[in-house]
Amino acid sequence: MPDTPTPLIWLAGATGLVGRALLTELGHEQPVLALxxxxxxxxxxxQQxxxxxxxxxxxxxxxxxxxPAPSQVFIALGSTIxxxxxxxxxxxxxxxxxxxxxxxxxxxxxxxxxVVSALGADPRSSVFYNRVKGEAEAALVALGFERLVIARPSLLDGERASLGQPARRGEQWALRLMRPIAGLIPAAWRPIRPERVARAMRLALAQEWAAVQVLESAELQTVGD
Incomplete structure (x- = not known):
């Protein structure tokens, strides 16, 4: 009998903080095609x-x-206005x-x-950023995946400069203020490492559970512990 081809993962957004972490995290599981x-x-x-x-x-x-056809897709695309x-x-x-x-x-x-979404994503939000993120979530649900995991991380605690990404000044200032007191900030709002988000996404998608699972930032902090 012919060999069964190894399932392939598509990864979109491999050049970003979570995407780069996913590239490392998923590479231990099965072949990854970075788009x-x-x-x-x-x-x-x-990795190449x-x-x-x-x-x-x-x-x-x-x-x-x-x-080539994928069995799974991870999407970590994102920008700011x-x-x-x-x-x-x-x-x-x-x-x-x-x-x-x-x-x-x-x-x-x-x-x-x-998919990486954002804290506060809501298609009915009056905030444009949150509304677009929420509308994207709803559109993904409508595609009918057998399993869809939506990650909503809070502020990502990573170094964008090391990836050649432009600085986000507001993010930089927020991290400077929040890092020293991170242990005092509720998990729902605490800055989160991109590696932790990537690990939580991989573990959650592998589970046999609900068709759609939303992981808020507090839960992302603990998945896999």
Missing amino acids: LRRPDPSLPAQ QQQQTALVDYAQPASFAAL AQAGSQAAFRAVDFDAVLTVARAARQAGARRCA
Whole structure:
């Protein structure tokens, strides 16, 4: 009998804080295909033999058609309105690109999906950022994955400069203030390491539980402990 192909994971957002942590976390499990908009030489060299990359255009769903089919997809795409430059540009990343990846993966046969959303995501929110995140969550639910894990981390405690990402000044100041007193901050609001988010997403998606599971930041802090 022919060998059964090893299940493949798609990972979108491998150049970000959680995405890079996922690249390491998932590499111990099964082959990972990192979806990139452009070549990124900063990806860890030791990962390249075990994980492959593919160039895609998030604005062109057809660019996913030739990719090998995944069994799971992890999506860690995200921006800020300041970084994107406008609300429309922000939505193009945090809603449109997220849904393009998820829809392409679902159509290719993926049965499981894990996505990084945000604390306070709510499609009815009066805050644009939270509303877009909530609308993306609702659209992902509608795709009908057998298992969907939605991670809503609080402020990510990581070094974006080490990944070649532009600084987020508000985030930097918040971390300077919060790190010394992190133990006094309730878990729901405490800054969280991207490695902890990645581990929680991997472990949660592997479980046989509800079709949709939302992991708030407090729970992300403890999954796998």
